[in-house]
Amino acid sequence: MQLALCHCSRPQRRTHxxxxxxxxxxxxxxxxxxxxxxxxxxxxxxxxxxxxxxxxRRAYMHVFGGFGGEPxxxxxxxxxxxxxxxxxxxxxxxxxxxxxxxFAEDFSRADIFITGNCCCCLLLPCVPLWCSPGxxxxxxxxxxxxxVQAEGSSDGSFWRRNSSTCGQPFKHTYDLVEVFxxxxxxxxxxxxxxxxxxxxxxxxx
Numbered sequence: 001m002q003l004a005l006c007h008c009s010r011p012q013r014r015t016h017x018x019x020x021x022x023x024x025x026x027x028x029x030x031x032x033x034x035x036x037x038x039x040x041x042x043x044x045x046x047x048x049x050x051x052x053x054x055x056x057r058r059a060y061m062h063v064f065g066g067f068g069g070e071p072x073x074x075x076x077x078x079x080x081x082x083x084x085x086x087x088x089x090x091x092x093x094x095x096x097x098x099x100x101x102x103f104a105e106d107f108s109r110a111d112i113f114i115t116g117n118c119c120c121c122l123l124l125p126c127v128p129l130w131c132s133p134g135x136x137x138x139x140x141x142x143x144x145x146x147x148v149q150a151e152g153s154s155d156g157s158f159w160r161r162n163s164s165t166c167g168q169p170f171k172h173t174y175d176l177v178e179v180f181x182x183x184x185x186x187x188x189x190x191x192x193x194x195x196x197x198x199x200x201x202x203x204x205x
Contacts, residue, residue, distance in 0.1 A: 006136060007186070016048060019048065024154060024155065025156035027049075027187065029076075030046065031046050033192055034175075035174060038173060038174055042197040042201075043197075045076040045077065047075070051073065053192045057104075057107070060112050061100075063097050064089045064092045064204045074128070074201075082131075091118075100115055101147075111140075112145035112146060113145075115136065115138075116136055117135050134144055141166070142165070143164070146164075157177065157189070158188075158189070161173045
């Protein structure tokens with residue numbers, strides 16, 4: 001199983017990203033819920049262990065983990081009863097699927113870029129270091145994501161997640177809301193977990 005998932009060594013030790021030290025987006029270092037009725041509705045994720053560059057206001061998330069010189073664990077859940085997603089998670093993992101968040105100067109919004117590798121570890125026993133996270137970015141002219149802090153939110157606890165395909169205008173996809181704070185206590189929208197999140201969720205290691 002470790003060979004199939006290119007996980008031949010132990011994942012690197014998790015370190016705090018520093019996102020929780022930025023007041024305008026600190027809630028993203030807790031757990032946020034995708035609140036909405038769509039294909040990945042109810043998923044939970046965190047930027048607590050993302051790679052964050054404070055000077056550039058840029059965060060990189062290993063969505064499902066992956067191999068890029070050092071293996072990583074996932075930071076994103078999917079429903080456990082959806083076999084299609086289980087397969088997609090494995091495929092995304094071996095291609096080191098990730099998201100880069102580029103925050104605006106005032107942290108009121110962020111552009112989200114899809115990154116990954118144009119190869120599949122299932123075909124190779126080891127992947128060289130050049131095949132690292134961020135090696136390939138899908139052009140925004142094909143698929144573009146953004147998140148915008150909702151009115152009244154100043155700590156990253158409530159975002160509107162919008163999507164665009166093929167250069168079309170952005171459309172609202174779902175809300176991203178804080179369900180757990182960075183210290184693990186229930187967040188502002190913790191009650192929404194019962195309504196939107198599945199009973200069982202999986203996360204890759």
